[in-house]
Amino acid sequence: MSTDTTEATERQTRLVGLAARDVVKTFSVKGKENLVLDTINLEIPKGEFVSVIGPSGCGKSTLLRIFADLIPVTSGTAVVDGISPQLARADRRLGVVFQQANLMPWRSVLRNVGLPLEVEGRGKVARDATSRELLELVGLAGYEKHLPRQLSGGMQQRVAIARALSTEPDVLLMDEPFGALDEITRERLNQELLSIWGRLRPTVLFITHSIPEAVFLSSRVVVMGARPGRIVDVVDVDLPYPRDPGARTDPAFHAAESRIRALLATAGGH
Known part of the structure; x- marks a missing residue:
């Protein structure tokens, strides 16, 4: 690889908030290897808000936990803010929020x-x-x-x-943080989260089971298929920021919702 190519690659890596490159994850259960994530390739630029949605058990949380340095990849590479998850966690570049406040x-x-x-x-x-x-x-x-x-x-x-x-943190990882809340509280916190993100602009990876929530929050929604987890498609949300509750009535909002529902139906449920 030439020096110019190497420098270009390093510059590109520094601009990456999160990246999964050919990530495979298996778990051993009673001596049998179970494939949970199958060759995941995803890149999220710095400062972008991206949600991941898919059927239960498709590996959404597993992917987040890899980025959070809570579990290792089986093969492939995970990048957090231009470095490995281990270094990012040690350097306090990561913030993580789970469904339970803990x-x-x-x-x-x-x-x-x-x-x-x-x-x-x-x-x-x-x-x-x-x-x-x-x-x-x-x-x-x-x-x-x-x-x-x-x-x-x-x-x-x-x-x-x-x-x-x-x-x-430069990167905020959120694993269904509002999943246990009622719809009214959830929508209010969606709005507050967008306000916080707009002020601080961390890279956000947000795991959810809610299609409206994913569309309202995100610039892109990653749709995953049933186990073994794989990315079926990435849906762009054609709505400008900042967003207010009126965005939920926009035709672009409904178009993205419909596209995600169709993909989930094909991918094996929601």
Whole structure:
């Protein structure tokens, strides 16, 4: 490979927020290898918001966990912010939010948000100041002293998002963070999440089972087929940002929804 080609490749890699290159993942169960992800190729530029949708068990969460450095690939390569998931996690470039908020019940909201900063070794004054800023960002100013049990499910998830943002990650990985919430709360948090993303612009990979949610949030929606997980297609969402609830009535919104539904029907369900 020439020097020019090598430099061009390195420049392109630096512009990548997330990439899966020929990623294969198998799990061994009772001595038998089960193929979960089958040759996944996906590239998400820095700062893009992309959702992944597909039937239960298709490997959506497995793909996210590979990017989060929670499980290794069997073969292929995963790239996070231009480097390996292991290095990205060690460098605090990753924020992860799961379906359950996983807050520490004995810590106040403020101390839950500041936990990653405490682990980093930052002083109390600095981490409290950052935590307060983030709580204001997610609409929870005034709840600093509350315990998680005193919050609704939606509020707990906002605390989890604030905690994930505390280290100023370049990449935000979200695994069905609103899946357990009622539709009204879910739509409100969709709007708040887009507002946060618009201000901070991390690269976002968002796992969901909701077609309207995927379309509303994303610039592109990755549709996966039934196990072994594979990418069936990537649907562009032709709606400008910023988006408000009126976007859900736009013909482009319904066109993307219809396309995704058709692909899921062909791919083996939803």
